[in-house]
Amino acid sequence: MQAADQTLGTPEAQAPGFLTSSVGRKVVMAVTGIILFGFVTVHMLGNTQAYLGKEPFNHYAELLQTMVHGAGIWVFRGVMIAAAGLHGWAALSLSMDNWKARPVGYRAQQMKSATWASRTMRWSGVVLAAFIVYHLLHLTVGSAHPAFIKGNAYHNFVEGFRVPLASAFYIVAQLCLGLHMWHGVWSLTQTLGWVHPRYNKLRRGLASALTLLVVGVNISFPIAVLAGVIK
Amino acid sequence: MEKHLNLTLHVWRQKNAQAEGAFAEYPARHISTEMSFLEMLDVVNEELIRKGEDPIAFDHDCREGICGTCGCVVKGRPHGPKERTTSCQLHMRSFEDGDHITIEPWRAEAFPVIKDLIVDRGAFDRIIAAGGFITAPTGTPQDANALPVPKQNADLAMDAAACIGCGACVAACPNASAMLFVSAKVSQLGLLPQGQPERYTRVRDMVARMDAEGFGSCTNHGECEAVCPKGITMENIARMNRDFIKASLLYRPEVAAGGAG
Ligand code: HEM
Ligand code: FES
Numbered sequence: 001m002q003a004a005d006q007t008l009g010t011p012e013a014q015a016p017g018f019l020t021s022s023v024g025r026k027v028v029m030a031v032t033g034i035i036l037f038g039f040v041t042v043h044m045l046g047n048t049q050a051y052l053g054k055e056p057f058n059h060y061a062e063l064l065q066t067m068v069h070g071a072g073i074w075v076f077r078g079v080m081i082a083a084a085g086l087h088g089w090a091a092l093s094l095s096m097d098n099w100k101a102r103p104v105g106y107r108a109q110q111m112k113s114a115t116w117a118s119r120t121m122r123w124s125g126v127v128l129a130a131f132i133v134y135h136l137l138h139l140t141v142g143s144a145h146p147a148f149i150k151g152n153a154y155h156n157f158v159e160g161f162r163v164p165l166a167s168a169f170y171i172v173a174q175l176c177l178g179l180h181m182w183h184g185v186w187s188l189t190q191t192l193g194w195v196h197p198r199y200n201k202l203r204r205g206l207a208s209a210l211t212l213l214v215v216g217v218n219i220s221f222p223i224a225v226l227a228g229v230i231k
Numbered sequence: 232m233e234k235h236l237n238l239t240l241h242v243w244r245q246k247n248a249q250a251e252g253a254f255a256e257y258p259a260r261h262i263s264t265e266m267s268f269l270e271m272l273d274v275v276n277e278e279l280i281r282k283g284e285d286p287i288a289f290d291h292d293c294r295e296g297i298c299g300t301c302g303c304v305v306k307g308r309p310h311g312p313k314e315r316t317t318s319c320q321l322h323m324r325s326f327e328d329g330d331h332i333t334i335e336p337w338r339a340e341a342f343p344v345i346k347d348l349i350v351d352r353g354a355f356d357r358i359i360a361a362g363g364f365i366t367a368p369t370g371t372p373q374d375a376n377a378l379p380v381p382k383q384n385a386d387l388a389m390d391a392a393a394c395i396g397c398g399a400c401v402a403a404c405p406n407a408s409a410m411l412f413v414s415a416k417v418s419q420l421g422l423l424p425q426g427q428p429e430r431y432t433r434v435r436d437m438v439a440r441m442d443a444e445g446f447g448s449c450t451n452h453g454e455c456e457a458v459c460p461k462g463i464t465m466e467n468i469a470r471m472n473r474d475f476i477k478a479s480l481l482y483r484p485e486v487a488a489g490g491a492g
Pocket of ligand 1: 037040087118121122125126185189451
């Protein structure tokens with residue numbers, strides 16, 4: 001490299017676009033992560049209506065199907081597909097760069113602050129992707145459901161979880177969600193630069209509280225069905 | 232109190248950048264606990280030279296923790312098991328008699344091994360050249376205090392400037408990311424008034440160079456911060472991200488219409 005090239009940093013010539021840069025793709029991951037976690041949290045809150053019984057639950061499901069004359073759910077689906085797609089793309093492309101960055105590993109490496117959650121983000125993410133596909137086929141489309149009745153969400157919910165293997169997969173997927181969320185919520189604040197000594201404890205606390213709440217309530221659904229509390 | 236240790240070293244040996252490397256085993260006998268880690272390697276090398284063998288090549292210069300030249304992965308930790316310590320400041324009292332010590336070079340695509348434990352950290356220099364500087368008129372010095380600097384910014388900039396560029400952050404990161412290093416340099420200049428004119432082109436240029444050199448990206452494991460001999464914090468990475476986001480959102484190409492004079 002010429003000395004002149006090294007020292008005259010012209011942004012046009014040197015800086016690639018936002019989406020090709022490492023920090024830019026991290027920001028995509030964080031913003032889509034907020035959308036996905038935001039959805040998961042609201043979805044969990046909505047589903048607690050299963051404890052109120054058939055009528056309120058099916059009424060809620062119908063409301064979601066018909067909001068804005070039925071256009072609402074498609075707008076919402078578009079946003080979710082875009083967010084999931086972008087998140088998966090950023091995760092894959094950053095992970096591939098990261099693997100390339102360390103072609104030869106260590107014989108003896110000792111980690112100190114990395115957590116189990118932080119080191120398994122890629123794998124918990126892949127399990128979540130598989131789960132999302134299954135979940136849609138199970139309770140939205142119905143093709144992976146033993147006794148699907150279109151328009152009777154409550155029935156599908158209860159009969160779906162009566163199958164122990166299906167419930168077991170739900171619970172495993174929720175534990176993966178917990179790992180992904182616990183590291184992800186904290187990590188996204190760092191990625192977006194929301195760091196300040198005054199609020200750092202809160203960042204960890206928020207991640208832990210949100211994870212416990214979402215995963216705890218979600219896991220309670222299949223257990224409640226299997227235990228006969230919801231029937 | 233001084234004691235003497237007998238150790239077994241497992242050292243990465245590699246003739247040059249092209250050669251295949253491998254681990255070799257060496258005894259290190261009668262090593263005083265008051266020696267530094269590099270002095271221990273000196274003793275082992277004396278012995279190798281006496282036997283007519285090639286001594287172990289390792290980088291070092293100041294041997295007092297300020298230049299950032301030394302550095303190898305000792306027992307799985309960059310710069311060894313002690314916190315806030317460079318390899319040259321590590322003492323043999325941190326080891327036990329009979330220990331097996333694995334010694335490896337920094338491992339990263341962007342840091343090719345030159346020989347044994349020495350890696351080429353030219354990538355760091357090229358990142359600095361891409362934007363880690365300020366443009367300032369030299370000449371007669373200004374009056375002191377002509378530029379007010381808030382005390383907190385001065386302290387934070389000073390903390391960031393403590394980075395000696397040793398590369399332990401890259402070595403420790405599971406992704407071989409250089410973001411702790413780059414963010415320390417971005418922060419050190421971006422926090423001070425002298426760094427403002429180039430603040431937002433700097434962060435984009437340095438990140439672009441960092442990516443082009445083949446470093447990975449941060450996934451917030453925190454290994455860099457845990458291993459840094461100078462205690463550089465991940466808050467710097469957050470600051471770099473913040474500046475990068477702002478620089479990208481508000482980027483406008485240079486125009487010289489009315490202002491061209
Ligand atoms: C398509 C499947 C998925 C894959 C392959 C995946 C993979 C990843 C990877 C590799 C990271 C980066 C780890 C890090 O920076 O520490 C990440 C971060 C994250 N993921 Fe996922 N994930 C997936 C699905 C999800 C889902 C369903 C959610 C939300 C419910 C989610 C939310 C997040 C969040 C919030 C982050 C943190 C972003 C940041 O570090 O700034 N991910 N994901
Ligand atoms: S030799 Fe200078 S820091 Fe270790």
